[in-house]
Amino acid sequence: MPSPSSHSDNTIPKLPYLGARLRSLYQWIEAAQQTGAYDEIWDCCCDHGYLGIKILARELCQRVHFVDQIPHLITNLQQRLSYYPTGRYQTLAADASQLRFSDQQRHLIIIAGVGGENSVEILRQILPQHPEQSLDFLFCPATTQFDLREYLHEQRFALLHETMVTEKGRDYEVIGARWNSESSDLPQVSKTGNHWDLTNDVHHRYLTKLIKHYQRRTLGDKASEAQRILDIYQATWNNLTCP
Ligand SMILES: C[S@@+](CC[C@H](N)C(=O)[O-])C[C@H]1O[C@@H](n2cnc3c(N)ncnc32)[C@H](O)[C@@H]1O
Secondary structure: OOOOOOOOOOOOOOOOOOOHHHHHHHHHHHHHHHHOOOOEEEEEOOOOOHHHHHHHHOOOOOEEEEEEOOHHHHHHHHHHOOOOOHHHEEEEEOOHHHOOOOOOOOEEEEEEOOOHHHHHHHHHHHHHHOOOOOEEEEEEOOOOHHHHHHHHHHOOOEEEEEEEEEEOOEEEEEEEEEEOOOOOOOOEOOOOOOOOOOOOHHHHHHHHHHHHHHHHHOOOOOHHHHHHHHHHHHHHHHHHHOO
16 A cells, blocks of 8 residues: 655645535534544545545544545545645555554544445455454445445444435435444344335435336346345335335
8 A cells, every 4th residue: 555645735725515415424424523433534435535625624533544446546636635734634545445444543434436336345355354343334325225235234234324315316325334333222224224204205216216126127137136125125115105
């Protein structure tokens, strides 16, 4: 992994505009940091780094880590970050699955804007390295949310937060979840979500779309896997309509 950037520049940078999706993540983090929940925040798969930059600029934690596997994105980001004190952030051109987290700090690890399957691949490598340590994650998968949810459920992640956000006509799930939770007060992350309210237009539209999606997939290859997932969503829908 490359070493953290170390140059500085005095020009005050313009804060990036956050769209509704990243704003929703930011607002949850801002609320969590009112009680100083996290020392270190990891903007994994950061791309342009907009979310991490806002967290850094607002001094929401001790250190922000920007991680992306594409080196030139990280080089561009380093130039953008040069105004900020180097001790407040770190940039890494790395695969997020290779990250390891010190047990001396409380970490929030953001994995947003990548598919659910990719998020699971990252987790599969990270979690075995932290068998006892509690780690908090904030997810906003771009696709295949079920794969991520099912994995979180199987790994007994505790649910911290879940909501929906709509940006440019697309609906996204936001899921905050804790690995190795010691609290029995928190519910487990469910395979389809605990927060559905079919009187809410967004929830209704989103679940309808998901069910139609898996119905279509039962006609293609991997039909039995699609049917398995469809049955789970259908049961959720039925519980909501005829509890
Ligand atoms: C669409 S951008 C998401 C940017 C931002 N997180 C967001 O939610 O808007 C996806 C980024 O994830 C990065 N990425 C995908 N898999 C990764 C991995 N395993 N480790 C690090 N970066 C990854 C890609 O290089 C790309 O820049």
